[in-house]
Every structure is written in C-alpha cells, then in structure tokens.
Amino acid sequence: METNEDYRQRVIRTSDERKEFVMDVDGFIYWWPDGSTRGHMASYHLRWIADEMDRRNADWQKQVDEYFKG
Numbered sequence: 001m002e003t004n005e006d007y008r009q010r011v012i013r014t015s016d017e018r019k020e021f022v023m024d025v026d027g028f029i030y031w032w033p034d035g036s037t038r039g040h041m042a043s044y045h046l047r048w049i050a051d052e053m054d055r056r057n058a059d060w061q062k063q064v065d066e067y068f069k070g
Helices: 004-017 043-069
Strands: 021-023 029-031
C-alpha cells in the first residue's frame, strides 16, 4: 500500500519527468504545468491555490470525517 510520503514522492518525480520544474531568467525555479502556454506558478501561488481548495472542501471534508467516525 502506498503511503502519503510515497505518493508525494511519485507526484514530484512525475513533475520532474515532465520537466515541470523550470528555472526562469531570474534564477528561481517555478512550476510550469506540462504543455501550458499561460506561464508558470511560483510556490506562493500554489500555496494560495492549495489553501483555497482546502477552504472550498472544508464542509465536504467535515461530512466525510463524520461519516467515517462511525
């Protein structure tokens, strides 16, 4: 069974294989989604997106947690 850490490493490895971590002209590494023509995202952009997804999913997550609490 794949652990969360195994899954995290697989996601990172996949991004590496797709060459989605790109150094821009400023010398910083950005995440450039595979095939994107719209540019790249800095780590703080991805944190904003992750935080917003957590906020939008909070009610559903609460329901799932309650259901499985039994």
